[in-house]
Amino acid sequence: MNQLKKEDIKQEVFDLYDDYAHNKIGRRQFVERLSLYAAGSVTVGALLSFMSPNYRTTAEVPEDDVRxxxxxxxxxxxxxxxxxxxxxxxxxxxxxxxxxxxxxxxxxxxxxxxxxxxxxxxxxxxxxxxxxxxxxxxxxxxxxxxxxxxxxxxxxxxxxxxxxxxxxxxxxxxxxxxxxxxxxxxxxxxxxxxxxxxxxxxxxxxxxxxxxxxxxxxxxxxxxxxxxxxxxxxxxxxxxxxxxxxxxxxxxxxxxxxxxxxxxxxxxxxxxxxxxxxxxxxxxxxxxxxxxxxx
Structure with missing residues (x-):
């Protein structure tokens, strides 16, 4: 499956994530509604993973930064x-x-x-x-x-x-x-x-x-x-x-x-x-x- 890119995601998905992140809908509702935007190789799992935070490689100043x-x-x-x-x-x-x-x-x-x-x-x-x-x-x-x-x-x-x-x-x-x-x-x-x-x-x-x-x-x-x-x-x-x-x-x-x-x-x-x-x-x-x- 091709890696998802930001430009591939509809604005409605970002709006949906905002509702989820601010407790307007629960995780089950979020996943169910996310399925409306899944098609072909873009699965619900792929969308969910893409929208979730990545803390592994994003630190601009690592914990061990000597400065x-x-x-x-x-x-x-x-x-x-x-x-x-x-x-x-x-x-x-x-x-x-x-x-x-x-x-x-x-x-x-x-x-x-x-x-x-x-x-x-x-x-x-x-x-x-x-x-x-x-x-x-x-x-x-x-x-x-x-x-x-x-x-x-x-x-x-x-x-x-x-x-x-x-x-x-x-x-x-x-x-x-x-x-x-x-x-x-x-x-x-x-x-x-x-x-x-x-x-x-x-x-x-x-x-x-x-x-x-x-x-x-x-x-x-x-x-x-x-x-x-x-x-x-x-x-x-x-x-x-x-x-x-x-x-x-x-x-x-x-x-x-x-x-x-x-x-x-x-x-x-x-x-x-x-x-x-x-x-x-x-x-x-x-x-x-x-x-x-x-x-």
Whole structure:
């Protein structure tokens, strides 16, 4: 069988995967509906395998990269999950204090992709902390399907408190200069938006395709925002018009980018939703934004 290519997959399949990844349909429904797009050598199994994340060969900064020092730590989250595990990464042989960045996972816990993003952030000159909100349930289970199921069992506002506690931890870390921002993806995009609502001294927030706060909360934001959206992401983009209206009315510092012809999750290089051109540009903008606001 010829290897599947992204251009061979209909947009409806990407939309179907989005519904599955965000718990709108279960795995059985996903597989059943996926069968509608199987034909000839393109089997359901091939489609399922193609759409699933590949963590084996996609790390941009491997765990053993000598340029980065990464270790798991535990920090206190009194209002959230108690003790939370996170991956703390900083540039190797750092001798000066550097800015901090909280890296927030999607709706499936601290998987290898998010750990990689934490190391990438560190490689760009920051101390990063990527928490695992699944810690109270045993931590990321090793696969995204079970991770999504586990994360559904936690209250999202308690998880928000876990990431706020991570911010406080990182801000006072001896290797941090006290200036901290946040970047998050999907669920993490919502967390990033809400950290901007809750934290008056947050220095920068970069939500990737994240749900927007309600109007009352959005008006409280003081942190500069860099908002990254996927042009084909109708689900999340539906909230943008109202969000922008509040941002403008309250003179909140924001910059928004909509990347054409890409799907929700375009930064995640472990699935075919990944778009290298858009992801590279969005990440360059993210790092430039953090350097401007945190240094």
């Amino acid at each position: 980065v020092q990464s270790d798991y730590i535990m920090y206190d989250s009194p209002k959230g999950g108690g003790k939370i595990k996170g991956l703390l990464s900083l540039p190797k042989d750092t001798t000066t204090k550097v800015p901090g960045v909280i890296v927030v996972h999607e709706n499936r816990g601290l998987n290898p992709y998010i750990e990689d993003v934490g190391r990438r952030t560190s490689l760009d000159g920051f101390i990063s902390l990527a928490p695992d909100a699944l810690t109270p349930l045993g931590g990321y289970p090793g696969n995204d399907d079970d991770g999504r199921t586990m994360q559904k069992k936690r209250d999202r506002n308690e998880m928000l408190e876990d990431f706020i506690a991570a911010y406080e931890y990182l801000k006072s870390h001896p290797n941090c200069n006290g200036k901290v921002g946040v970047v998050g993806f999907c669920f993490g995009g919502w967390i990033s938006n809400m950290m901007a609502v809750k934290l008056d001294d947050l220095k920068a927030a970069v939500p990737f395709y994240g749900r927007q706060p309600n109007d009352e909360d959005a008006a409280k934001i003081k942190a500069p925002l860099l908002l990254q959206y996927a042009d084909l992401d109708k689900r999340v983009n539906a909230g943008w018009e109202a969000y922008e209206k509040v941002l403008k009315a309250n003179k909140i510092d924001y910059e928004a980018h909509f990347y054409p012809n890409v799907n929700h999750g375009f930064h995640n290089n472990t699935t075919p939703r990944y778009d290298k051109k858009a992801a590279t540009l969005a990440w360059t903008r993210t790092i430039d934004f953090f350097k401007d606001k945190l240094i």
